[in-house]
Amino acid sequence: xxxxxxxxxxxxxxxxxxxxxxxxxxxxxxxxxxxxxxxxxxxxxxxxxxxxxxxxxxxxxxxxxxxxxxxxxxxxxxxxxxxxxxxxxxxxxxxxxxxxxxxxxxxxxxxxxxxxxxxxxxxxxxxxxxxxxxxxxxxxxxxxxxxxxxxxxxxxxxxxxxxxxxxxxxxxxxxxxxxxxxxxxxxxxxxxxxxxxxxxxxxxxxxxxxxxxxxxxxxxxxxxxxxxxxxxxxxxxxxxxxxxxxxxxxxxxxxxxxxxxxxxxxxxxxxxxxxxxxxxxxxxxxxxxxxxxxxxxxxxxxxxxxxxxxxxxxxxxxxxxxxxxxxxxxxxxxxxxxxxxxxxxxxxxxxxxxxxxxxxxxxxxxxxxxxxxxxxxxxxxxxxxxxxxxxxxxxxxxxxxxxxxxxxxxxxxxxxxxxxxxxxxxxxxxxxxxxxxxxxxxxxxxxxxxxxxxxxxxxxxxxxxxxxxxxxxxxxxxxxxxxxxxxxxxxxxxxxxxxxxxxxxxxxxxxxxxxxxxxxxxxxxxxxxxxxxxxxxxxxxxxxxxxxxxxxxxxxxxxxxxxxxxxxxxxxxxxxxxxxxxxxxxxxxxxxxxxxxxxxxxxxxxxxxxxxxxxxxxxxxxxxxxxxxxxxxxxxxxxxxxxxxxxxxxxxxxxxxxxxxxxxxxxxxxxxxxxxxxxxxxxxxxxxxxxxxxxxxxxxxxxxxxxxxxxxxxxxxxxxxxxxxxxxxxxxxxxxxxxxxxxxxxx
Numbered sequence: 001x002x003x004x005x006x007x008x009x010x011x012x013x014x015x016x017x018x019x020x021x022x023x024x025x026x027x028x029x030x031x032x033x034x035x036x037x038x039x040x041x042x043x044x045x046x047x048x049x050x051x052x053x054x055x056x057x058x059x060x061x062x063x064x065x066x067x068x069x070x071x072x073x074x075x076x077x078x079x080x081x082x083x084x085x086x087x088x089x090x091x092x093x094x095x096x097x098x099x100x101x102x103x104x105x106x107x108x109x110x111x112x113x114x115x116x117x118x119x120x121x122x123x124x125x126x127x128x129x130x131x132x133x134x135x136x137x138x139x140x141x142x143x144x145x146x147x148x149x150x151x152x153x154x155x156x157x158x159x160x161x162x163x164x165x166x167x168x169x170x171x172x173x174x175x176x177x178x179x180x181x182x183x184x185x186x187x188x189x190x191x192x193x194x195x196x197x198x199x200x201x202x203x204x205x206x207x208x209x210x211x212x213x214x215x216x217x218x219x220x221x222x223x224x225x226x227x228x229x230x231x232x233x234x235x236x237x238x239x240x241x242x243x244x245x246x247x248x249x250x251x252x253x254x255x256x257x258x259x260x261x262x263x264x265x266x267x268x269x270x271x272x273x274x275x276x277x278x279x280x281x282x283x284x285x286x287x288x289x290x291x292x293x294x295x296x297x298x299x300x301x302x303x304x305x306x307x308x309x310x311x312x313x314x315x316x317x318x319x320x321x322x323x324x325x326x327x328x329x330x331x332x333x334x335x336x337x338x339x340x341x342x343x344x345x346x347x348x349x350x351x352x353x354x355x356x357x358x359x360x361x362x363x364x365x366x367x368x369x370x371x372x373x374x375x376x377x378x379x380x381x382x383x384x385x386x387x388x389x390x391x392x393x394x395x396x397x398x399x400x401x402x403x404x405x406x407x408x409x410x411x412x413x414x415x416x417x418x419x420x421x422x423x424x425x426x427x428x429x430x431x432x433x434x435x436x437x438x439x440x441x442x443x444x445x446x447x448x449x450x451x452x453x454x455x456x457x458x459x460x461x462x463x464x465x466x467x468x469x470x471x472x473x474x475x476x477x478x479x480x481x482x483x484x485x486x487x488x489x490x491x492x493x494x495x496x497x498x499x500x501x502x503x504x505x506x507x508x509x510x511x512x513x514x515x516x517x518x519x520x521x522x523x524x525x526x527x528x529x530x531x532x533x534x535x536x537x538x539x540x541x542x543x544x545x546x547x548x549x550x551x552x553x554x555x556x557x558x559x560x561x562x563x564x565x566x567x568x569x570x571x572x573x574x575x576x577x578x579x580x581x582x583x584x585x586x587x588x589x590x591x592x593x594x595x596x597x598x599x600x601x602x603x604x605x606x607x608x609x610x611x612x613x614x615x616x617x618x619x620x621x622x623x624x625x626x627x628x629x630x631x632x633x634x635x636x637x638x639x640x641x642x643x644x645x646x647x648x649x650x651x652x653x654x655x656x657x658x659x660x661x662x663x664x665x666x667x668x669x670x671x672x673x674x675x676x677x678x679x680x681x682x683x684x685x686x687x688x689x690x691x692x693x694x695x696x697x698x699x700x701x702x703x704x705x706x707x708x709x710x711x712x713x714x715x716x717x718x719x720x721x722x723x724x725x726x727x728x729x730x731x732x733x734x735x736x737x738x739x740x741x742x743x744x745x746x747x
Contacts, residue, residue, distance in 0.1 A: 029060035030157055031080055033112075035070040035099060036087040038119070041141065045085060048146045054157045067095035071102045079111045082160045083153060088118040104134065111163050113156035117141050190240055192315045193231020196285060196308060200274070200301060201233070209234035212276075213244050213256045214283035227256060230283065252286055259284040265301075267293055274301060278309035281316050328399040330377055331384035336456075339398040339406050343452030354445040355411040356455055358463045359419060362437045364403035371432055378429035379436065383422070390422050400456075404463075416440055416474040439466045440474040461485055492548045495528065495541055499554060504528055506561045508579070509727040510736065511698060511720045514712050519737060521578035521612070523720065524562045525727045526554070546584055555587045556596055563604040565730055566611065574737060580612040580642060585619045588626050594633050601639075608638030612662070616644050620655055628658050635660035642698075646686055656693075664690040666716065668701025674710045687714040 032049070034042050046061050062077065064070035067090055074081065084103070088096035096116060103109055116138040136156050144152070193212035201210065211232035215225050229239045229247070239247050244256060251271075259266050259273040260282055266273040272293050274285040285305075293301070323329075326338040334342065343356065361383065368376040380399070387397050387405065395409035407414045419440050426435045441463025443455060458477045466475035498504060508522040528536045545551040562579045569577050587593050601608050613634065620627050620643075631641050642663035643656075670683040683699070690697040699711045702721030711719060725736060 028057045030054065030057050030082040030160075031062055031077060032059050032153070033062045033064065033070065033073055033077075033081050033084045035064045035067070035084060035090075035096070036117070037065050037090040038087070039065075041087070041117075045149070048149060049153060052150055052153065054154055055161065059153075066091050067099050070099045074099070074103055074107060074109075074112075078107065079109050079164075081112045083113045083115060083156050085115050085117060088116055100135065110134065111160060111167060113160045115139070115152055115156060117144065189315050189319050190231045192312070193283075194233055194237075195231075196276075196312075197231065197233040197287070199308075200285060200287060200304065209236070210285060210287040211236040211239070211252075212283050212285050213260075214281070215260065227253075227260065234288070256284045256286055265298075267298070274305060276305055276309050276312055278313035281313050283312060331381055331399050333384055333405075334396070334398040336398070336400045336406075339396075339400055339408075340452035340456060342396055342398075342408060343450070343455045351408075351410050353411040355407075355409065355414040356443045356445065356459050357407040357414050357419060358400060358441045358456075358459045359405040359407070360439045360441075360463055360467070361403040361405075362439060367429075367434065371429070375429045375432055375434075378432075379427055379434055382427040382429055383436070386422055386427070391418070406456075406459075411444060414442070416442070416472075420473070438473065439463060441466050441477070442474060443477040458482060488544060488547075491541065492544050492550070495544060496548070496550055498528065499550065499557075504554065504557070505729065506558060506565075507727040507729055508565070508733045509720060510725040510733070511580070511718055512724045514699075514708060514716060514719050517724075519577065519740065520718060521580060522733065523580040523614070524558060524565075524582075526558060527727075542584075546586055549586065551584050551586050552590050555584060556600075558582075559597060559600045560603070562611065563600045563606045566606045567604040568730075570606075570610075572734060572737075578610050578612050578640060580614050582614045582616075582644065583619070585622045585627075588619070588623060588630055594630050597634055597639065598637060608634075609640060612640035612642050614642045614644040614665070617646065620659065624655050628655070632660050645700075661693070661695055663696045663698055663718075664693075666697060666699045666711075668721075671699050671701045671707055671711070671721075672703075674707045680710065683711070684714050687711070687716045691715050 034045055036042060042061075042063050042065075049059050049061075052059055062073055062081065064073050070084075070086070074084075084099075086096050086099060090096065092098075096118075100114060100116075103112065103114070114135045116135055117140070118138075119141045136159065137152055139148075139152075196212055197210040212230050213227050214230050215227055227244045229236065229242055229244055232240055236247065244253055247253070255266060255268070255271060255273045259275050263275055263277065263282070265275050269292055270289065272287045272289050274287070276283040276285065326335060326341070327333070328335045361379075364376065364379075367379060380403070383405065384397070384399065387407075391397065391407070391409065391413055395407055395413050398406040398408075400406045407419070419438070423436055423438050426433045428434075441459050441461070443459040443462060445455065461481055462475045462477040465481055466473060469475060505527040507525045507527050509525060510519045511521040511523060512518065513520050526538060526542070528538075528541050530536050542551070545554055558581055562581050566577075566579050569575070569579075590596070597611075597613075600606075601611060613631070615627065615631070635641055640662045641660055642665055643659065643661055644665045645667040646664045664686060666683055666686050670680060670686065674680045674683065687697045696718065697716045698718035698720060699707070699716050700720050702708050702711070702719040702723045704723065707721075708719055708723060728736065
């Protein structure tokens with residue numbers, strides 16, 4: 001057949017004589033969409049091109065008989081359609097143009113090639129259509145002989161393949177760039193590795209069918225060092241973050257393992273396995289290839305792999321940084337930051353009865369100190385492991401602090417009974433078997449949306465309350481607990497501010513000699529104005545001052561103020577009156593306490609004998625040796641010592657004998673027992689004991705004359721109470737002293 005004959009070969013002609021042999025190979029296909037309202041055009045086009053093979057692919061024909069049908073097919077197949085053989089005039093004169101506009105503008109698809117065909121000679125599309133919509137060719141149907149049609153199809157397919165490769169390459173680069181610029185996202189390694197597969201496939205003209213595997217259990221938060229799929233494209237995408245064995249393909253497992261073992265690329269006829277290494281981070285890229293990679297492509301891949309190795313290392317390191325920020329390095333559980341994030345997330349509220357728990361391991365510091373930090377770490381890992389096995393997978397477990405774990409889940413799981421079961425048996429920590437107990441704080445969430453920080457704060461409030469309980473080892477959060485805590489914090493803040501603004505006052509209550517009824521001294525008593533003309537009870541604010549540590553500064557101010565008043569008393573002619581000051585245990589723990597007392601006396605030029613320090617039994621029993629040593633030093637300096645509220649604590653006679661005491665104060669509770677029909681045995685015992693020890697005794701809270709007379713009979717020397725005077729500001733004390741008969745006040 002001459003070339004002229006070939007050129008005039010009409011589409012209605014199909015030469016079937018060339019099928020002398022049956023081709024049994026399985027081919028991939030190019031999708032060709034035929035859009036024409038003439039059924040015969042579909043038939044002859046399909047017959048004319050049925051044997052055409054381009055780049056080892058046959059043609060697969062899709063059919064549409066109107067512009068509307070064509071748009072539906074395009075919507076379904078998208079860029080998987082390689083070529084559109086498009087009739088211009090169908091249901092309307094512009095139906096074909098509308099299909100073009102839908103493809104390019106609505107679907108934004110640039111890859112499919114368009115060949116316009118018309119059966120109306122002389123009918124030409126508008127010029128802007130050809131210019132603006134990337135149309136490969138425009139022919140009348142009579143022009144397209146079989147030879148010309150095949151030539152046009154081959155050229156268009158090559159154009160489509162090139163555009164697809166370029167776009168695929170751009171997609172791969174975009175994935176790598178996107179994961180590199182957003183490395184702290186949860187799936188940054190996944191995105192980066194998908195980009196590697198897509199980019200390599202683009203470089204060598206293959207489909208994106210492959211996966212990246214590595215010995216990187218830590219990257220997917222596993223403890224083992226098995227080979228995992230870090231990223232994949234195509235049919236392997238479902239295996240991301242899974243062990244490579246889950247693919248159930250022995251060839252892939254063997255090839256990837258051999259690549260990592262030999263640390264080099266492996267090229268096989270149907271697949272290629274590329275080796276990536278950077279600073280100890282290894283990976284193997286498996287590509288499912290239908291043809292052998294050429295030497296040119298191998299050189300290109302070598303350059304590309306060398307370039308992306310650094311990116312692989314960076315992605316891995318950033319993943320580790322993210323783990324450091326949101327995962328506990330020791331137990332691999334979520335840390336406090338991630339725990340709070342989980343509390344913030346909406347899906348946490350999928351639980352019907354959600355409950356949050358904080359679990360504090362008791363005496364953990366003793367284990368660290370006694371057995372070493374390694375044993376402590378082993379214990380924490382053992383607790384975490386038992387929690388993982390004990391609770392259902394739906395329960396979220398975390399390590400919140402050094403020895404504090406957290407749980408989130410249904411209340412049927414997260415409750416004291418279930419949690420205590422964890423600690424019923426001992427834990428193995430290295431060579432040690434350790435019985436461990438815990439304290440638990442729980443918070444049952446309300447239906448409304450909560451903030452993570454608020455939830456953990458409230459659960460922690462419950463935990464702190466549980467630590468103070470002597471019966472149960474757990475406590476549920478209740479609003480009144482938080483209200484009391486908020487009240488306490490607010491009071492502490494007010495106290496701190498008022499103390500800084502010098503609003504606290506030191507009042508004084510005279511102390512009387514029972515026989516002469518002369519004023520022999522006075523006790524300094526702290527007063528805190530409430531701002532409304534009243535005063536806040538010392539029973540409220542003194543414990544707050546001790547709790548906050550402010551008592552040390554306040555106590556020092558009281559010492560200085562008392563010494564200043566002693567100097568003023570001396571200047572006013574009351575040089576024998578003493579001033580008593582209460583001292584708390586935090587003041588004794590201050591290593592500069594003794595020096596501060598001596599300094600306050602020296603600054604005001606006071607006789608140390610005029611200052612008396614009062615301590616309670618509880619202070620002595622808390623830190624006996626520290627208290628005894630400090631008081632002995634101050635006693636040697638001349639300072640007087642009194643024990644306050646004697647008999648209300650659990651006294652130790654051995655400590656009592658060691659204290660350098662001058663006075664015993666009989667507590668007001670024993671003095672109030674004195675009545676005509678009652679025998680005040682305890683008051684009598686205390687006074688007798690004081691006399692035996694050679695100590696002066698002073699009765700507190702004397703309000704009635706019969707109480708004073710009874711104490712005199714018992715041998716008590718002094719008294720303090722409303723019978724004689726109430727606490728008052730210093731100026732009022734001076735007026736009180738001046739109003740006393742000259743034989744009542746000390747000269």
